Amino acid sequence: MQKKLLLSLCLAASVLLSSCGAEETSRNGPLSRRYYHYFDTVSTVYCYGSASDEEFGKNVDEISTILEKYHIFFDIYHEYSGVTNLCTINKNAGGEPLAVDPELFDFLRLCIGLYDETDGKMNVMMGSVLSLWHDCRQEASGHPENASIPSDERLAEAAKHTDITLLELDESNLTVRISDPLASIDVGAVGKGYAAERAADYLRTAEGxxxxxxxxxxxxxIMGAKPDGSPYRAAVKDPMNPDGAAAAVLSLEDVSCVTSGVYERYFTVDGRSYHHIIDPDTLYPSERFLSVTVVARDSGSADALSTALFCMSLEEGMALAGERGDFQALWITPDGRLHMTDGLVMAQ
Amino acid sequence: MMKGSGTRFADILLIGGLLAASLLWLFVSRADGTEGGMAVVAVNGQETGRYPLDTEGEVALNGGTNILVIEDGKARVSDADCPDKLCVRQGEIYRTGQTVTCLPNRLTVTIEGKKGEADLYLP
Structure with a gap:
């Protein structure tokens, strides 16, 4: 017992001693605060400017409130008292229309728009199919020996309940209804980006x-450029070696950027890995690319487009980029080659 | 009550040995010296420790929920008590901004301060 205590003391001493030498590094870095519970992932707010702790604290609290609001709206696994969220809407599928918060309504309207813009590749009504894959991923994570993939029959059956028109929005009453009891909404491919953009809306008018x-x-x-006026340098992982040197370093200023990669969330069955980006046409993880990175002003668009581009051919994606002109992209194909739109700026 | 009065010689040896070991862990830089990167540990968003990458060693984090190993200028979580062990699977990190996350224990290890190739790292 005593010895254990002494051991901890020695370790504590080494930690204390080591932190002395590191304060400088800490002061040179950005202020940051990290959250663990929004959207089942890690979120970090950085301030590279010369904000006081107090000012940073105030802004980061506001951002946290915004993220929390959308986390609750988009949560498909839990209901919250006094809020009609996507979980409520899913549970009520086939029932009466539900009145929702205007901000959630705006988001759902945008989701229907995204479906049209991406030729159906970004479909928030894929819930029934995605939940089959999600359940397998969860099972594989807890019990790798039981890992399996959904049967083709179950996938095909689930896919009958994914039509975007099953999501009914009533503009005059601000109500939402899913008309098919077996259909469900899942906004995992666009929700985080949309919430990030709402936080950016706040920062645009906030003091400091x-x-x-x-x-x-x-x-x-990314809000603006670095304090010294230069763009940020953002590293895109090499999917062949995610821990190694970057595949590319992008030069970014006042934009959003997101990468979808096969190495992010996946599980393995019989030596084959299955990642989380499900192609609405094949109902299987898309095997077209190892990663797709999208740079766009709007974070919600960037998020949705990275998933959509993952599920279309390079040619179709390039054509979409040319048509829209409001985003740049970097594709890494299974042979390890990089393909990018003309406007993508690499860091020097 | 007075049974354990007077610290035994063996205990002194143990304390001395442990202190020497932890100091060694701190100050023995590798001959080819990396440029001052740190593995910064945060639990619940609060920084709990910093470990220089140019040392070698192993430390129990967060009361032992995760084990951090630093060797060859890289940091990794070698073991954890969480069910999914995703933090262990995330492997080695060494470039500024790279992070290993253990969501169940709300713990992150982030590389800071080393002159890196980028400011930000995409997932």
């Missing part, structure tokens, strides 16, 4: 809101 970078579960929302 300059020089922030939001990392909402990997969705980067």
């Amino acid at each position: 809101g300059e020089n922030y970078v939001l990392d909402i579960g990997g969705n980067l929302r």
Whole structure:
């Protein structure tokens, strides 16, 4: 007992001693605060400017409130008292229309727009199919020996309940209804980015809101340039070697950027890995790319487009980028090659 | 009550040995010296410790929920009590901004301060 205590004391001493040498490093870095519970992922708010702790604290509290609000709206696993969220809407599928908060309504309207813009590749009504894969991923994580993938029959059956028109929005009454009891909504591919953009809306008008970078579960929302006026340098992982040197370093200023990669969330069955980006056409993880990175002004668009591009061919994606002109992209194909739109700026 | 009065010689040896070991862990830099990167540990968003990457060693984090290993200028979580062990699977980190996360224990290890190739790291 005593010895254990002494051991801890020695360890504590070494930690204390080591922190002495590190304060300088800490002061040179950005102010930051990290959250663990929003959108089942890690979110970090950075301030690269010269904000006081008090000012940073105030802004980061506001951002936290915004993230929490959308976390609650988008949660498909839990209901919250006094709020009609996506879980409530899913549970009520096939029932009466539900009145929702205007902000959630705005978001759902945008989701229907995204479906049209991406030729159906970004479909928030894929819930029935995604939940089959999600359940397998959860099971594999807890009991790797039981790992399995959903049967083709179950996938095909679930896919009958994914039509975007099953999501009914009533503009005049601000109500929402899913008309098919077996259908469900899942906004995992767009929710985090959308929430990041709402936090960015706040920062744009906030006092001392300059020089922030939001990392909402990997969705980067970069406000302006660095305090010295230079762009930020953002590293894109090499999917072949995620721990190694970056595949590319992008030069980014006042934009959003997100990468979807096969190495992020996956599980393994019989030596084959299955990641989390499900192609609505094949109902299987898309095997077209190892990662897709999208740079766009709007973080919600960047998030949704990275998933959509993952599920279309390089040619279709390039064509979409040319047509829209409001985003840049970097694709890494299974052969390890990089493909990018003309406007993507690499760091020197 | 007075049974354990007077610290035994063996205990002094143990304390001395442990102190020497932890100091060694701190100050024995590798010959080829990396440039001052730190593995910064945060639990519940609060920083709980900093460990220089140019040392070698192993430390129990958060009361033992996660084990941090630093060797060859890289940090990794070698073991954890969480069910999914995703933190262990995330492997080695060494570049500024790289993070290993253990969501169940609300713990992160982030590389700070080393002159890196980028300011930000995409997932």
